[in-house]
Amino acid sequence: MTDARLFVASGLHAGASIALTADRDLQIGSAADADLILLDTGIAPHHASVRLHGNRLELHAAHADIAVFGQALKVGARTQLRHGATFRLGETALQFSNGAPPTEQAMKSAESAWLLAHAPFTWLRRKCARIPRYQWLAIAVVPLGCALLYSLNNLVPRPSEKRSSPLDEPAFRNVRQRTDQTTGARVYEGYVQTAADLGAVSLVARARGGAVRVRVAVIDSMREQLSDFLDKYYRGVRLRAGERPGVFVATLPAADAYLQPESWDYARVDRLAQGQVDGLEALRFDGHENNSGPVRVPLEALGLNLLNSPHAAWLADQQGARYFAGAHLSIGRIERIDPCGASVIRDDGSIYVLIAQRTSFGKSC
Structure with missing residues (x-):
């Protein structure tokens, strides 16, 4: 994630942001040597630090008064946040982003994923708070009915049968459990369809006790x-x-x-x-291959035209500027220009072949 940024969402510096570099600590505080300086009340000289790991942001609490989605972090604690996550240093809010403002769905997903992994009962309480009152009546009646059915069922003798795990249900067929050989923690990995299914996996995993890590994605x-x-x-x-x-x-x-x-x-x-x-x-x-070869792009997509003379060929934009072989476009350097197109080499070494529909002499390409 080369365009990841950390935005200041409130306080004296609201609207400011700083680019994040992979695998490099970024210090946040009021000290002059901090990478991100915040002068709000209550900010310590070195309040916290963050480090970008792939598409996750690791937050290290170097000082008290740090909270993630309303949950306080202990001094010295570390936690990982995903795109759209917000945390607070005192009264100052900061938000992790991929460079563009996160959508509301991305922010909700980041909050839900973090709370499920670190505070499942808080996640459940917030979900329950959104349930309408008439649904609470149904929720209250269902357990009573289940208790009655259970009592009646126990009156009927039945052969003993092997008890199955809740995770044996079809909704969790793509969830796998393994043991981390280094830490001994139980690791749950895989996929479920809905956020409610993920909540069920998290609750079942933690009900068994011991160290647990849930790495289940919601389709x-x-x-x-x-x-x-x-x-x-x-x-x-x-x-x-x-x-x-x-x-x-x-x-x-x-x-x-x-x-x-x-x-x-x-x-x-x-x-x-x-x-x-x-x-x-x-x-x-559908209908396209994700190959690593040259990428064919219509010249019109860049707002360019291909022009030829008996002695040379060049590209021209809508303002009339000319581009010959060796010139730089917004997507890279022009390697060569042919009667029906041009080859451009991007900074990462990939090749884009710009295709023209016709030559400047009216011939089809």
């Missing part, structure tokens, strides 16, 4: 996050589940709904999506 949340991500590249893209959990297939609109040159670089979009959406194993595109 519904993944679909929403992936849809938000693809909106930057395409208009009207449709998503469906792939051949296994963690894989999605995108049906793309017509080429005129492609929003930027990188929209034709399916391998790049797949790679960036995996870094953005937790649990995503692969993103496939």
Whole structure:
């Protein structure tokens, strides 16, 4: 996540932000040598530090009065946050972002995931607070009915049977349990369909006691996050589940709904999506291959025209500026220009082939 940033959401410095560099500690406090200086009341010289690990932000509490989603962190504690998460140093709120303001869904997903992993009863209490009163009546009646049925059932003799785990239910067929050989903790990994299923997995796991880590992704949340991500590249893209959990297939609109040159670089979009959406194993595109070869992009997508003379060929933009081989465009350096297109080398070494419909002499390409 090369464009990750930390935004100041409240206080004297509201609106300020700082870029995050992978695997480098960033100090936050009121001291002059802090990387992010906050002069709000109650901010210690070195209040906290953060470090970017992939698409997660690790927060280290170096001072008291630090809270994540309303849950206080002990001095010395470390925790990992996902895109959209907010934490507070005193009365100052900071938000972790991938560079653009997170959507409301991303913020809710970040809060739900963190609370499920670290404060499941708080998560459950907040969920219950949103339930309408008439539904509480049904919730109160159902246990009484279940108790009555249980009592009647015990009156009927039945052969003994092996008790199964709640995780043996079909909703949890894609959840796996293993033991971490280093720490001895039970690790739950895999996929469930809804946030309610994830809550059930978390509660069952912690009810058994001992050290537990839950790394289960919610397919519904993944679909929403992936849809938000693809909106930057395409208009009207449709998503469906792939051949296994963690894989999605995108049906793309017509080429005129492609929003930027990188929209034709399916391998790049797949790679960036995996870094953005937790649990995503692969993103496939109907009718297109995610290969690593040259990417074919229409010249019109960059607002360029191809012009030829008997002695040279060049590209021209809408303002009339000319670009010859060796010149730099917004997407990279022009390697060569042919009668029907041009080759551009990006900073990362990938090659984009810019294709023209016709030559400047009117011949089809």
